[in-house]
Amino acid sequence: MVSGSMVAIVTPMVEAGAIDWQSLADLVDWHVENKTHGIVAVGTTGESATLDFSEHSRVIRFVVEKAAGRIPVIAGTGANSTQEAIKLTLDAKEDGADACLLVTPYYNKPTQEGLFLHFKAVADAVDIPQVLYNVPGRTACDMLPETVARLSKLKNIVGIKEASGSIDRIKTLIEACGKDFAVYCGDDDLALDAFLAGAQGVISVTANVCPLKMAQMYEAAVGGEVDLAKKLNQSMLGLHQDLFVESNPIPVKWVLAEMGKIKPAIRLPLTELSDHFHGTLRQAIELAGNE
Secondary structure: OOOEEEEEOOOOEOOOOOEOHHHHHHHHHHHHHOOOOEEEEOOOOOOHHHOOHHHHHHHHHHHHHHHOOOOOEEEEOOOOOHHHHHHHHHHHHHOOOOEEEEEOOOOOOOOHHHHHHHHHHHHHHOOOOEEEEEOHHHHOOOOOHHHHHHHOOOOOEEEEEEOOOOHHHHHHHHHHHOOOOEEEEOOHHHHHHHHHHOOOEEEEOHHHOOHHHHHHHHHHHHOOOHHHHHHHHHHHHHHHHHOOOOOOOHHHHHHHHHOOOOOOOOOOOOOOOOHHHHHHHHHHHHHHOOO
């Protein structure tokens, strides 16, 4: 599996909500040029919740084609319906994704056994590497380490994005699941500590804005240059925090529009960033430095 800084890439749009394909192509090129280690397409930051099935598949296929083997592409294919998750994962395999990222079923609050059986069903149905995704703050569902450890023994399930906000949880998963199972940090503000604890990377929102610095921070941390990693991380602390002043991806899409990378468009029910946060985000961009 890929290791390092993986960007949870935004899905650029125009004012009417249609996908801005040219901007998406340009973003893929920008990430390749800036040493991002992998792209996660149509995750939370890519507005997976408001893309229909056809768009979902088209975006994944488009990113795979534009990446052209230069960078791995992981497709977001999770759903709160097991059959929908299987369908999305099958489509992603056909579209050429290198792996899939599957969020825990949201809203319906399955038991730990239900989570195990859900992910087992997807793994049994689709022969593609699969990364679990635990983000209880969004899903109202927390997949516990013992459940992850059971799943880590199944064919095709190769890692987890852990976004519970706990470095202790990440350390527990690393210990419980063994060296052949990838643990990725899902919280940018914990990424450096996670790297130093043995995590194989981060699936990052901040990397949308500072791709090179996030990649360099990972490489410095795992290469033993801890002081350099801390310096790079320090410059991005504002972004790690302030990219979540409103629901993701509202702030990061506003920042990318400020940088001229995309148009300031987002789909309902999300809205553009509130005016009173503009100064906060501009200050975070300035502290991080321009790339």
